Amino acid sequence: MKLIILDRDGVINYDSDQFIKSPEEWKPLPGSLEAIARLCQAGYRVVVATNQSGVGRGLFDMPTLNAIHDKMHKACAQAGGRIDAVFFCPHAADANCQCRKPSSGMIEEIAERYNVNLNGVPSVGDSLRDLEASARLGAQPILVLTGKGAKTQAKGGLPPGTLIYHDLAAAVATLV
Secondary structure, three states, X not given: OEEEEEOOEXXXXXXXXXXXXXXXXXXXXXXXXXXXHHHHHOOEEEEEEEEOHHHHOOOOOHHHHHHHHHHHHHHHHHOOOXXXXXXXXXXXXXHOOOOOOOOOHHHHHHHHXXXXXXXXXXXXXXXXXXXXXXXXXXXXXXXXXXXXXXXXXXXXXXXXXXXXXXXXXXXXXXHO
16 A cells, blocks of 8 residues: 655645634645645555644634544545545644654554554655654655745754655655
8 A cells, every 4th residue: 555644734735823723724735636636546545644733722623623624625525636534633732742743643543543664655744843753653754845844944954865845746746
């Protein structure tokens, strides 16, 4: 099975320092939904791993998060793609949980649920914590320069072997 792990905000959709708090605020980045469709057509199972501390901070509730993800799933389907599953951490940063990236609990859960070894599995993110969580388990870190990606690149300290692309569409073009 071919698997790819995608962060949500800044990779699939526009990010916001004030969080994406409603379905109306969720807007796909140009080319991202088509890139997911391309992955699906190439036989990839697409999984999202996303920190959603807005839930833990009380900025939005679980029904709202579900509505945001429902909009994302429908938009993907309209573009001919599919997201197999969305794994998320609802905890605030100070909760010290094991699922919040850069901890690798959420990524470990993906490996367990799909019964796969993550060595070399592409994992796309726009922040250092996205890359660290996956690289720790042997996945191939891929930084996109959308979202917080350009700032992440400028700060440096990326995991060894990190691949860098302009956006998800450019990363997918080299994978398929």
